[in-house]
Amino acid sequence: MRYTLYLSGEIHTDWRDQIKRAVEMNGLPVDILTPNTDHASSDDCGDELLGAEDKAFWKDHKAAKINTMRHMTALKRADIVVVRFGDKYRQWNAAFDAGIAIALGKSLIVEHAPELTHPLKEIDAAAHAVAENTDQVIEVLKYLCLDY
Template sequence: MEFIVYLAGQIHDDWREKLIKKVEERNLPFTFVSPQTNHERSDNIGEDVLGKQPSNLYKDAAASSINNFRTEVLLQKADIVIALFGEEYRQWNTAMDVSTAISMNKPTIIIRPESLIHPLKELSSKANVTVETVEQALDVLAYIFD
């Protein structure tokens, strides 16, 4: 049995690569997809597809529509969603991905530090599981096969 896991969350560090490596070390049958993690590509996709936009407002709107399309397609394909919230960045996109995943009835794991318990309480109450570390999320994934 192979599962597709959508990895939502901050794109400014290597948490995805660490999680994928640990999954491979445990020989677990997961395939991973994620939002566009190349920040420049994500910001410029609207103009790459539609051409130069008249202002940053239109540039962002064009990029958003294409990024949202990509995210929705991948979330629909996903069997499981893992969303990491860190302390350093405001992660509005991650919150939106989690809300979308929950509305699609996707099993969802939220990773967030203790300091974000209060600001993420509503999302955590809707998610299936909330943990504090990537390792704990991995243990939850592995438990599927126990």
């Protein structure tokens, strides 16, 4: 069986690259989808693709709608969704993706440091696995891909 994995969440560390390398090194039958992780192009895509806006609200609104097409398509295609919450910034987008994944009936793996357990308790309660680091996420993926 081949899995499609969507890697959502924080963009300030190399956790996605770690998972991609582990998938390749272990020969896991996994295809990986990601959001746009380049802040500038994600924030500016509406202006760049559809024309500049005078007000920040409309600039953000257009970019969010375009980015949502990518996120929703990936969430719908995914068998497994991994959402990583980092310690920088409040990651509302990641929380939203986790909620959508659960609403769509997707398998959800959440990753965050122990310090974030209390603020993420509702998301953790809905997740199928809660990891404290990327190595644990990789171990879960390896287990899911075992040949029976």
